[in-house]
Amino acid sequence: MEKFTVLNGLVAPMDRANVDTDAIIPKQFLKSIKRSGFGPNLFDEWRYLDHGEPGMDNTHRPLNPDFVLNQSRYQGASILLARKNFGCGSSREHAPWALEDYGFRVIIAPSFADIFFNNCFKNGILPIKLDEKIVDGLFQDNAASDGYQLKVDLESQTITTPNGTSIRFDVDEFRKDCLLNGLDDIGLTLKHVDDIKAYETKRKQQAPWLFA
Amino acid sequence: MAGKTLYDKLWDTHVVRTEEGGTALLYIDRHLVHEVTSPQAFEGLRIAHRKPWRIDTVLATPDHNVPTTDRSMGIEDPIARIQVETLDANVEEFGITYFPMNDVRQGIVHVIGPEEGATLPGMTVVCGDSHTSTHGAFGALAHGIGTSEVEHVLATQCLVQKKMKNMQVVVSKVGAGVTAKDIVLAIIGEIGTAGGTGYAIEFAGEAISDLSIEGRMTVCNMAIEGGARAGMVAVDNKTIEYVKGRPFAPKGENWDMAVEDWKGLTSDPDAKFDHVVEIDGRQIQPQVTWGTSPEMVVGVDARVPDPENESDAVKKDGMERALQYMGLEANTPITEIAVDVVFIGSCTNSRIEDLRAAAVVAQKAVTEGRKVSDTVKQALVVPGSGLVKQQAEEEGLDKIFVAAGFEWREPGCSMCLAMNADRLQPDERCASTSNRNFEGRQGQGGRTHLVSPAMAAAAAIAGHFVDVRDLTA
């Protein structure tokens, strides 16, 4: 997993609540057996005017000019500003894969769906929960100024706005550590092999039918 | 000290170790695997030269991509075929128990787990699929995980977890003709699609204890649509009776020991919940969703809501967008909405009791000389597993459906998410027994209304939504 330390990034707004993972990456792209290459199909049904299928050459498809990520001012954005309950619905990890492949490393929203939130951390994306009012303010500032950028510093858990205001955010210690160091979860857990085996021995006594 | 909730108990018996900050390693007893969310996990294992920790806990089947029509020629769509073949190869390589496409036990993961007795009370159950919450109906801790976590559980038998908060949803007795699906849709209408975020929900109250185990599965299945990764129901005699004698269920001495243990899988009377929601069951009518989120739901006797009456700007905007996508006018009576397609199936409503409930409506139509309305282009019945299909055929349900003009299909996810050939065309309107009415869920531009199996069958016959209680009274 790629490390995450500090990011200075252009901000793109996704101004609707309850954006679900079906919208983030429609199901036809879930047929892939790979982990990469989902970026061109991020928000496929909103982003293009035609119907997307896996294997298409996306560079020749008609873009929906009304879709926010197609506007020239948001090209190269790496921070997504979103509304509440972002990432609800299906557990598909293809959603963070697509966001990451497109270039997003930070998502800011008042709230996230649990499974999606979890999946982000495993893919080098930092999801940040902020108070609804603060998010609202960011939407307004972002709309008002072309090329609006934020600086996100994970170590100090702060977001700095262009006028120098600093916003603190919370992040779970364990997840922060994994992101900062690009640590592999499985490797970390396997350090506790003895604990897992001890648990199994004890559990086998209590509930032998689970090991039959 | 206050007593423990069911969730507290399930959590406590599965914690392997706790880290500072409250993160824990949680031991997993059952891991269900399907073709869509597993290829990258198996690939990860291979790259890291890791082996599955306990293959006896893993059960795999293809469901999302399989065709529901004749399968003797295999899967036509080459990309879907590769995904199923990848699962075939992975289970072979790692030695995992597998119900392949042409095995009678194949079906939707959330149907076959309980059907096989692979889901047991007191277990932790995970699957790379958000509707894993279904298995909580057995007094199990069950939730969906992402593909990285699928790999993590395969490699370590554990998940890195933080304990969720406790929520209890208590529903009092419901009226006749109100089903599990109506109950859960009404709950989501009440708490909202994010109402359960961060919580494990225990469903309780007379309405829930009156339900069959299959009905409880329908309710828990949709916990995730209320934002909760896990939904659960306490164990009672029905739970134990349901599990008894199933292929993977404990036998002999183990069975007796297990039953003793399972009887304790209820919340203590003095347990404390962080949040309690009480719902008056008598107020619940058969439900129909009108928008593009499961919380956008009303009783069949109501009208499509008017965004003008909504004061919250973000909500109002969402309602307007939904009405536009759904091609609906505010204030239209629900019973005046005509449907083009009817889908009876999915892990929410494809078990034998669901098919029976739909068949009662179909049979009544046939007896009265009626059929699926001419205005309905397609009415599909897709059983949840090969065994459900077999059972339904033994009971003659397939004949009833076909006589009434429904199509009788092979088991799988089908039009619930339209990854196979079963999908809506743009602007087609569907009465569906599935669990998600998101934009494009059943096909790009398709419009989904979530309902119970009986309500779906009734809509197929009438050509528009009707209160099924008027038909079957």
Ligand code: SF4
């Ligand atoms: S039936 Fe639908 S919701 Fe259930 S597992 Fe299949 S695709 Fe998911």
